[in-house]
Amino acid sequence: MILRYLLNDNQEMADQAEQYLNSENAFVTIEVIAEVVYVLKSVYSLKRTAIADTVKGFLNLADCREMDVVRVALDTFAAHNLDFVDCVLYGYNRVKGIQIATFDKKLLKLIAEH
Numbered sequence: 001m002i003l004r005y006l007l008n009d010n011q012e013m014a015d016q017a018e019q020y021l022n023s024e025n026a027f028v029t030i031e032v033i034a035e036v037v038y039v040l041k042s043v044y045s046l047k048r049t050a051i052a053d054t055v056k057g058f059l060n061l062a063d064c065r066e067m068d069v070v071r072v073a074l075d076t077f078a079a080h081n082l083d084f085v086d087c088v089l090y091g092y093n094r095v096k097g098i099q100i101a102t103f104d105k106k107l108l109k110l111i112a113e114h
């Protein structure tokens with residue numbers, strides 16, 4: 001539903017998605033956002049900054065339990081060559097102080113820099 005809204009490639013589905021978003025009951029999870037980011041990058045070949053901006057704009061319409069983590073993850077995704085899930089882990093580290101156990105060298109380097 002989110003992709004149809006963002007891409008507006010099926011007018012009927014985009015309209016249904018917009019109605020839902022306007023109902024003030026819209027809630028999205030980090031997992032769904034990760035899937036949206038993945039599809040926009042791998043299927044539609046959008047640039048990282050465009051993806052981050054688009055998803056951040058969408059998040060003005062929907063609630064997310066970990067909004068601060070997601071916003072850090074999107075900013076990190078736009079600025080660094082990391083998978084979005086690694087960016088989410090970085091967000092948890094930055095926002096909530098959660099120690100991340102990983103062997104991913106790029107993620108470890110980013111965490112160490114901050």
